[in-house]
Amino acid sequence: MILPLMLDRVAYREIIKPLTLDIGAGPSTIILGANGAGKSVLMRLMHGLLSPTSGSIFWKERDASRVRRLQAMVFQRPIMLRRSALANVVYALAVAGVPAAEREAMARAALAEVGLSQLAQRPARILSGGEQQRLALARAWALHPEVIFLDEPTASLDPSATREVEAVIRAFDAAGTKVVMATHNLGQARRLGDEVIYLHQGRVLERTSAERFFSQPATAEAAAFIKGELPWV
């Protein structure tokens, strides 16, 4: 187990104000907030793409290579390599040091998991937006990470592609992977979230169960956000 992840008075420039947070194994965590609240930066700090300007971030697991291997991230706009869908997943496995003989079987299993088996040989760059995002999920999932960070994975997708991606995310959650997802979409937060971290101008204003967050938000900002965002759902 690499979790829990601890953030101790972590700040990043002016974007994230000093915050202390722990992310444990178990139910999915939704990081909710308006555009510019610092969701993406917080995800990148946790994933290790950014270093905090102050404070410290540490995992229970001390072995840095294990930490890297057991966590993955999917971005709002996935970057696919100019090769087949299958080769994109195989590439990720190769980088992670999986022996060559095991890569293809693992990659095919991951593609099957997201429902892309029949598109395995198709060049990744010519897949649709939703297919590319599912491929990105397969690529992240192939190593069976303990925690997966999702940064607005459906923000640029249409409703049907969004449903497919959400189904995959639910399957990961059901398989025991810790899902940490940033979104500004309240409907999605309701559908996928067990607990909500509400971020406002770089500060964590609330951390509570999704149910409670939506029924009785504790802060005026959160209440306004829920109200203001409702027409979008």
Place this chain on the structure above:
Amino acid sequence: MQEFPGVLAEARLWQIVLLSLEVSLSAVALAAAAGLPLGAALAVARFPGRQAVIVLLNAFMGLPPVVVGLAIYLLLSRAGPLGAFGLLFTPGAMVIAQTVLILPIIAALSRQAVEDAWREYEEQLRSLGTRGVQAALTVLWDIRFSLVTVVLAGLGRAAAEVGAVIIVGGNIDGVTRVMTTAIALETSKGDLPLALGLGVVLISVVIIVNAAAFLIKEAAQRRYG
């Protein structure tokens, strides 16, 4: 005096065309093999003095062919450090000179192309755990279709230059005479029709090579997106 287009029927002419292509394509192959990875490494690596290296590399795109020719001449001449190989006034010397001439072009342009792409790829590759040389090569391979134009820029320079090959090759009939040196010679001899005919052939060959590269690139790009 030969009249154009009667000269086109001559075997001697085609020998010159063939040698030109051999020399320039060999130089492009060598310069690409070294220059593309070099450019990619420079795009991804961060080290002190990197900006100075980039400025220098960009400046070297404009190396005067005669100066490169002279430098290679000095290296390969009997008294020079590489004189023992006896390469001066051979096609080999011409390949070396043109490789030196176009290496900066290919390295500098691929550095820019990889760096632009790197902005897009960096987070994703770092997230997957790709580092260093592997990251540079991954991006290089991923933008391979754009790099065709980079390589063609090098080929254009090699096929068009006369200064370097005339100094290290010597324009020896049947041995090191290529299209550009032949054009220079025939012009100075006053055989303008032959010079002009060679010029037309040279430009045609360059267009054909570029058209072939373009078609291959387009087809591949349609296939892989």
